[in-house]
Amino acid sequence: MIKEKTQIIRKTGILEFYPQTDSFNDVGGLAELRDWFAKRLPAFNEEGGRAGLPLPKGVLLVGVPGCGKSLTARALSSAWNAPLLRLDIGRVFGSIVGKSESNLRSAIATAEAVSPCILWIDEVEKGFAGAGSRRPGDSGVTARVFGTFLSWMQEKRSPVFVVATANKIEALPPEFLRKGRFDEIFFVGLPGPKERDAIWRIHLAKRHRDPDAYDIESLVKGSGGFSGAEIEQCVNDALFRAFDARHQQQPDRDLSDDDLANALAATTPLAKSRPQDIERLLAWAEHNARRAG
Numbered sequence: 001m002i003k004e005k006t007q008i009i010r011k012t013g014i015l016e017f018y019p020q021t022d023s024f025n026d027v028g029g030l031a032e033l034r035d036w037f038a039k040r041l042p043a044f045n046e047e048g049g050r051a052g053l054p055l056p057k058g059v060l061l062v063g064v065p066g067c068g069k070s071l072t073a074r075a076l077s078s079a080w081n082a083p084l085l086r087l088d089i090g091r092v093f094g095s096i097v098g099k100s101e102s103n104l105r106s107a108i109a110t111a112e113a114v115s116p117c118i119l120w121i122d123e124v125e126k127g128f129a130g131a132g133s134r135r136p137g138d139s140g141v142t143a144r145v146f147g148t149f150l151s152w153m154q155e156k157r158s159p160v161f162v163v164a165t166a167n168k169i170e171a172l173p174p175e176f177l178r179k180g181r182f183d184e185i186f187f188v189g190l191p192g193p194k195e196r197d198a199i200w201r202i203h204l205a206k207r208h209r210d211p212d213a214y215d216i217e218s219l220v221k222g223s224g225g226f227s228g229a230e231i232e233q234c235v236n237d238a239l240f241r242a243f244d245a246r247h248q249q250q251p252d253r254d255l256s257d258d259d260l261a262n263a264l265a266a267t268t269p270l271a272k273s274r275p276q277d278i279e280r281l282l283a284w285a286e287h288n289a290r291r292a293g
Contacts, residue, residue, distance in 0.1 A: 238259035
């Protein structure tokens with residue numbers, strides 16, 4: 001069945017099927033969001049249907065780049081045991097008049113045909129930027145495609161759960177954020193100490209290192225303001241440092257606390273290089289979104 005669905009998805013040229021390779025064990029933190037997902041899962045089975053649970057429409061995950069929004073979409077596929085389809089909005093647009101709207105309707109029809117499934121739209125603001133205003137050479141195509149998507153979201157009855165992610169909330173048309181479009185808008189912020197502890201442990205364990213063999217407490221303290229992706233990059237950088245040292249003069253050398261500390265010191269997180277962007281997101285989320293963690 002999965003093989004047949006994969007073939008149907010690939011034929012569209014717009015949707016991409018993602019195998020279930022990630023789980024929530026790979027996600028550090030986001031407890032509120034994970035709990036929300038767990039409570040919505042019964043809506044997709046017979047018992048939930050008999051109890052009158054409405055089918056969830058989807059969520060919009062807004063937040064700091066590198067903090068697990070896309071990873072969450074992939075992990076949800078495993079948690080719900082549902083196919084994950086990534087919709088690339090950029091591929092929807094065609095040069096022939098009316099083709100773009102047709103492409104989107106075809107992608108939606110395919111998602112509904114293989115449902116129940118999860119439809120993932122990554123960095124949705126890039127695809128729908130400018131939908132509320134006419135751009136040079138656009139001829140209103142973006143607005144029409146955007147309108148088609150909004151209408152479907154509003155009216156859909158099929159078990160297609162949408163997970164849209166966005167880094168730049170100011171680039172999204174206001175209509176996209178109206179109550180009722182999504183079941184919930186979650187803000188995914190920078191990880192706190194507890195979440196950073198989990199993230200360090202996850203990435204060390206993924207690389208076949210025992211997290212308890214390292215000074216996790218110091219790493220957590222030194223990585224304040226780091227995103228999960230930046231912590232992962234530090235681990236990768238430290239591994240290269242250790243490998244280089246082993247080949248240079250220390251044959252028995254393995255990854256050390258010093259390698260991790262040096263990699264951490266060499267990394268400038270987004271929170272330091274672009275603090276104003278983080279502050280704007282935090283200010284917006286204070287009144288417009290629910291905390292994911």
